[in-house]
Amino acid sequence: MEYTVQKLGQLAGISARTLRYYDEIGLLKPTRINSSGYRIYCVTEVNRLQQILFYRELGVNLESIKEIMTSPAFDGTQALRDHRDKLLEKRVQLDALINNVDKSIKQTERKISMTDKEKFEGFKQKLVDDNEKKYGKEIRKKYGEDTVNASNVKIKGMTEEEYAKIQKLEEQMFMNLKAAMDTGNPAGEQAQKAADLHKQWLCFYWDQYSKEAHEGLAEMYVSDERFTAYYDKVQSGATEFLRDAIVIYTKS
Amino acid sequence: MEYTVQKLGQLAGISARTLRYYDEIGLLKPTRINSSGYRIYCVTEVNRLQQILFYRELGVNLESIKEIMTSPAFDGTQALRDHRDKLLEKRVQLDALINNVDKSIKQTERKISMTDKEKFEGFKQKLVDDNEKKYGKEIRKKYGEDTVNASNVKIKGMTEEEYAKIQKLEEQMFMNLKAAMDTGNPAGEQAQKAADLHKQWLCFYWDQYSKEAHEGLAEMYVSDERFTAYYDKVQSGATEFLRDAIVIYTKS
DNA sequence: CTTGACCTTCACGCAACGTAAAGGTTTAAG
DNA sequence: CTTAAACCTTTACGTTGCGTGAAGGTCAAG
Structure with a gap:
């Protein structure tokens, strides 16, 4: 042509x-x-x-x-891959901006207060935070860049109110999990309630929820000792029990 | 501070x-x-x-x-909400670009082939901008921002297949319109078919169709010379004839 | 053979700053 | 108290990435 x-x-x-x-x-x-x-x-x-x-x-x-x-060293295919990375970065920044505008709207409705610094979040490039450094790589490998990036942004832009809500959700989940373990049935009412609470909790971090990703995450909890330690603090074997409950939950 | x-x-x-x-x-x-x-x-x-x-x-x-x-009518909170919508639109476009780069990478790996048109998918922001500049204000006034914004999004996310379908719909509408004008009766079968095709065409751009908006749009075609020029290209007086047909169509 | 929609090469204009010059102010250190 | 660094000011010209004519040649259709 x-x-x-x-x-x-x-x-x-x-x-x-x-x-x-x-x-x-x-x-x-x-x-x-x-x-x-x-x-x-x-x-x-x-x-x-x-x-x-x-x-x-x-x-x-x-x-x-x-x-x-x-440049004689120019590699078209590599360039495309670089473009991809940069575009994904750009999307993270865009998500941060959207987050900012959401918060700004809330502020005008007197629901939250914002520092001057927060008002310009997303307009400039920022450093990655702790969560990213600690678990970023592993999670990234398993679930792809997009989900994780979106999650980071959401954590950053969270209000205290939201944060408190999440903490409470997680606490409730732990309580249900403990009660469910006493019954020993991961398909039981208590266990399924725990799985549901876990989903709700997760939805604060993920832009889109999918059953597959939820199940995948549960599996990772079991295979990664840092997560196992975290969930097993309620009781030994709790991580696996939660995984089983979530698997049943996602299939139903 | x-x-x-x-x-x-x-x-x-x-x-x-x-x-x-x-x-x-x-x-x-x-x-x-x-x-x-x-x-x-x-x-x-x-x-x-x-x-x-x-x-x-x-x-x-x-x-x-x-x-x-x-402007004295400036509403900060509303502006923030508009920003949000636009930023979400921008994300849709960005996703299209990422999609494009993914496909381009696959193409260099000889896994797929791409048409020249596809190579520029996601860049077509400008077209939408133009559309916005030309007709944005008028349409916006009459039908509110939401409808127009939704329309923009739809254009951006359109596949080539869909686009071809729309072009064909419009072409058929023009053919029916021409034939109807020969009969001279805007209530006739041909004219009503043209009005119906116009509605179908419109539904590709609008999220919700309403008879009032359809009629309003037809009136605007007549009063705005840019639109008149566009529809009169089929025959002089075609815009008014189409308006009459649409008015009858929406009342029936 | 004309009309309109293409194409060409100048050439000037414009937005949104960057950058440098020339000079006054503030502040922290010696 | 002085002095240098790090601010601030205004003025003014430079730059990027085109938009927008003007003046003229080319091409397909009616």
Whole structure:
């Protein structure tokens, strides 16, 4: 397929002027110039333009894009992978901003108060927090980046009120879990109530809940000693019991 | 708490120059100037700056931000809610881009093939922006923000298949409209078929259809020359004929 | 053969700052 | 008390990434 400036512009959602400008600065030269002096673009240039737009979307200036892409070390596939990482980062930042706006709305409704610092959360890049450092890698491997990232953002932006609610939920879950273990039946009412409370608790951290992820998490609790230690504090074997209850819960 | 340019800049993640510029253009004036001529900002300005940054993040130019925020009708809380919607939209677009980059990676691995059009999926933000600029205000006034926003989201998330379907629907509508005009009867079978096709077409853009909104839109087509030009291309007077047909359609 | 929708090359304009110059103020250290 | 660093001020020109004509050539359709 061959394209003139306008055609390619329409395809990519940019103006013909932009393409001429990219030609002018040597960022994207047409494949050839036809007998009437028209710029003609082919597949190689289409792909190059896509790469350019990815970089542009990520805020890289055109001069740098040119430098990167004309480097002999430039690896298109690797670049795409980098784009992916950056875009995921951008999404984390965007989530932080959404969180910020949510909080700001609550503040105007006098439901919470916000420090000046909090008011600008999400507008700039921030450091990763403890949770991330401790458990980030493992969880990330198992459940994918997206879920974890979203979780981090939610923790950061939590109000005290919400935090208290979560603490209470977890406490209730522990109480139900203990009572359920006395009956010894993970399918029983108490155990299923505990699993349900665990789900509710989880939903404060996860943007979307899925049964599969819930079950997967329960399995990880059992296989990771740090989590086992945490849940077994209620009683020895509690982690496995909780896992069993959750598995039954997700299947029902 | 009181801030000088640099302090506030650091808090918000912008430069001191930017704050001076915002003062210069009258977008954000400091609370007061101290005895040495320093700009001093307090809580009102901090909140205003936050709003400004939300708008900026969403691509609104400074002149428009100023216009919006100095309007007597400006409602801060409502603005925050709008920001939220827009940010969620932005996330949808970002997801589309991530999807694109994933596909592009797979393509380089020869696992799938991609059309040139698909290569630019997720970049098409601009198209929506344009749409917004051209018709946003009028439609917004008549049908409220929600409907329009929902429409934007739908366009963004549209697959090529869906898009083709819509194009076809519109084409059929035009054909029926033309045939109906030959009969001269807006209540006739052909005209009513055209009105129905128009409704179907519309339902791709609107989340909820209502007869009132449909009729209102038809009236706007007639009163707005840009729309008139668009529909009259089939034949002179076609817009009014379509309006008549739609009015009859919605009453029946 | 004309009309309209393309294309071309200048060339100027613009937003939203960056950057540097030239100078006054504040503050913390010597 | 002085002195240097780290602020602040205004003025003013530079930069990026195009938008927007103007002036003119090309191409397909009626």
